[in-house]
Amino acid sequence: xxxxxxxxxxxxxxxxxxxxxNNSFLLKGWLISIIAVVLALSKDSIxxxxxxxxxxxxxxxxxxxxxxxxxxxxxxxxxxxxxxxVIENRKNCADYLYSLNYxxxxxxxxxxxxxxxxxxxxxxxxxxxLFLISIIIYKYFG
Numbered sequence: 516x517x518x519x520x521x522x523x524x525x526x527x528x529x530x531x532x533x534x535x536x537n538n539s540f541l542l543k544g545w546l547i548s549i550i551a552v553v554l555a556l557s558k559d560s561i562x563x564x565x566x567x568x569x570x571x572x573x574x575x576x577x578x579x580x581x582x583x584x585x586x587x588x589x590x591x592x593x594x595x596x597x598x599x600x601v602i603e604n605r606k607n608c609a610d611y612l613y614s615l616n617y618x619x620x621x622x623x624x625x626x627x628x629x630x631x632x633x634x635x636x637x638x639x640x641x642x643x644x645l646f647l648i649s650i651i652i653y654k655y656f657g
Contacts (some may be wrong), residue, residue: 535591567654581640583632592624593617
């Protein structure tokens with residue numbers, strides 16, 4: 516197989532991996548921004564004992580971004596498997612040439628929900644999520 520073909524195919528896969536990693540990075544930044552803005556704009560109403568709705572509202576983007584981050588990490592890992600497969604097999608065969616279909620590698624990668632509860636995502640999303648839940652419980656029952 517021509518080296519130029521292999522390099523072009525690897526570049527295509529690497530660009531997808533980079534986009535997935537960038538999406539994951541952007542989600543983290545967006546979540547921090549949303550939480551900071553909502554808390555800053557509602558600082559006067561946060562003090563109120565009965566007002567826990569703000570924290571409930573913050574749970575939705577936290578959970579959504581947590582899932583989306585795991586989704587992008589899952590796809591990134593699938594594409595890394597595709598990348599490894601191309602490196603190993605492209606010299607000997609032309610199967611799936613320039614195919615960016617990652618579906619055949621999904622079973623080799625952890626599920627989205629297992630990735631959600633990986634150490635790094637638990638620290639970044641789980642701790643703030645538990646913090647918001649504990650504030651809701653404290654404000655509601657306390």
